[in-house]
Amino acid sequence: MTLPGNRPSWLTFDCYGTLIQxxxxxxxxxxxxxxxxxxxxxxxxxxxxxxxxxxxxxxxxxxxxxxxxxxxxxxxxxxxxxxxxxxxxxxxxxxxxxxMPPFPEVVATLGKLKAAGFRLAIISNTDDAIIAGNIAQLGGIIDRVITAEQAEAYKPSPQIFRHAWKTLGIDMNDLVHICASPHLDLVAARELGFRAIWVDRGTGRKPLSDYRPNEIVPTLDKVPAIFAAKGWM
Known part of the structure; x- marks a missing residue:
């Protein structure tokens, strides 16, 4: 599969396992x-x-x-x-x-995406106070952080994603979600229909048998090339 639709204004990210080790x-x-x-x-x-x-x-x-x-x-x-x-x-x-620190390629890649004009948000199954230390390691690049504490729901519940989109003032067609968890984020992508890139870091987590994300990459630094090929960067 490839990414359908127009260039998104927002990129949303899972945090733990995607950006953070x-x-x-x-x-x-x-x-x-x-x-x-x-x-x-x-x-x-x-x-x-x-x-x-x-x-x-x-x-x-x-x-x-x-x-x-x-x-x-x-x-x-x-x-x-x-x-x-x-x-x-x-x-x-x-x-x-x-x-917990970010993966080695994360900060530089987020910087490239930010410089290309994308706005960046994190949607995470955590509390505000816990994730604050992780966000501080990302170089001030993240525009918004949406947590389970704010939404009063954990992924894969649609509630946290819908809360995020309402908070950002967008609908799901104006974003691409980038994540490492097949059984949390990709379950929601399958159910709700938003565009998703799976970062398969070789942890052994299995993809869903009845769903394939729009793109699969081994590390986050492969994402800009996908966007460049779409004419988005």
Whole structure:
């Protein structure tokens, strides 16, 4: 597939895993937390359990903040592994998220897109306070940040995307969404019909069987060439 339609005025981005090194940062944070507990703990298995609880909690009502979600998901995962939980463990995890750095090519690529006249927004499953540290590492390039805290909904719920578009004052035909998560962002793209570029960073996350994004790239710095070929840059 290729990108249909006219040149968008806005580019919207998933944050963690797309712009920010989520997997690497989460592994480092969990390593620090679990190392303090002692014993031989299978970290990938633990993270898989943590992820399962996180996604389940995000779907529940009433809406919980991401800080609450991460704390409870961590507590439930530790309980499942027979590990003692302390509130300091949750504080370490959330503070680590805000310190996770961007991928090496991200800041320069965002700068190119901004210089080409696109406005840039992030739509993220997080809280304002948590993502602030990540945004500070992006060089002042991002125009707007829309969070699950603001929308009171987590991706892939249409609610967070519609809230974002209302906030930006656009409809979905005036944007291209760039993301790394097939089971959050691409699910929403399939359901709502907005244009999407999947950044497949080789994490092993599988594409949806019944949906193909408009473009697939291995890293963010491949996006400008796609836009140039469309005459958008």
């Amino acid at each position: 989520w997997d690497e940062g989460l592994l480092a944070a969990m390593n620090e937390i679990l190392s303090a507990k002692g014993g031989d703990i299978d970290q990938p298995a633990f993270i898989a359990v943590y992820d399962r609880y996180e996604h389940e909690l995000e779907e529940q009502r009433p809406h919980r903040s991401f800080k609450q979600v991460t704390a409870l998901a961590l507590e439930l995962a530790m309980k499942e592994f027979g590990l003692p939980f302390d509130g300091a463990d949750a504080d370490l995890l959330t503070s680590s998220i805000g310190r």
